Amino acid sequence: MSLRHAILTLLETEPASGYDIIRHFKQSLGYFWNAKHQQVYQELRRLSDEGWLLCSEQAQSDKPDRKVYSISPSGRAELRRWLAEPAPPNKINDALLVKLYAGALAEPDNLRAELARHRATHRATLDSLQEIERQYLALEPQEQARQRLPYLTLRRGILGEQAWLAWAEEVEAELAARAGQPHAEPVGK
Structure with a gap:
């Protein structure tokens, strides 16, 4: 599984900021998928560049504008394509x-x-x-x-x-x- 598909999966349920996505990783997906702060933001940028995400900005009073991401129709199509593929067995390095x-x-x-x-x-x-x-x-x-x-x-x-x-x-x-x-x-x- 790639980080991009984990992010698309999270955004399929509701729009979220990068901070929200990281929080979801820690609370919801953290027991089977981990991502570092920097990785999430880099992947959000790539997904946006590929047209798989939409981004809107929300003004905040004493902070920079908050970017809120949602999945685009082409992102949803990619997620469905990925869901149809067989998942490889998990391998561990311990x-x-x-x-x-x-x-x-x-x-x-x-x-x-x-x-x-x-x-x-x-x-x-x-x-x-x-x-x-x-x-x-x-x-x-x-x-x-x-x-x-x-x-x-x-x-x-x-x-x-x-x-x-x-x-x-x-x-x-x-x-x-x-x-x-x-x-x-x-x-x-």
């Missing part, structure tokens, strides 16, 4: 997995500390996703039905974080055994 693969060369305590840092991050992400899920489950049934597909992307994130934390328990047990120390209690339990 430095922690490389370190574990070469773990026989490392100190078990160093690997345990690294794993603990990652576990804390994944636990925090899971907590955040579960809070979004609670908000979804509190919606009226009609709104839940309208938001069902975005909710299913959220469920993928939740299940992925739960699986990662379960896997980390297996790794922790092995690292504890290698260090000759008892297995530590899982983070967040």
Whole structure:
């Protein structure tokens, strides 16, 4: 998936400024797609140049005018074209997995500390996703039905974080055994 299609997807639902789009990435799409501030603004410029976005300016009292983007008919056509294409399987590059693969060369305590840092991050992400899920489950049934597909992307994130934390328990047990120390209690339990 390209950043441009993620932006077109967000703008399909409602017009937004660059700031709004970045906020959506952090709140809505951040558990499966990330983009840096600068990347979003560069891509907005490209999409506008290609005619896939429309831009209007809103005056602000003590700030520069706010640019609000919306998807153009040709942008909507591009989004539909992209949606019809098969998506390639996701591939990962994970430095922690490389370190574990070469773990026989490392100190078990160093690997345990690294794993603990990652576990804390994944636990925090899971907590955040579960809070979004609670908000979804509190919606009226009609709104839940309208938001069902975005909710299913959220469920993928939740299940992925739960699986990662379960896997980390297996790794922790092995690292504890290698260090000759008892297995530590899982983070967040």
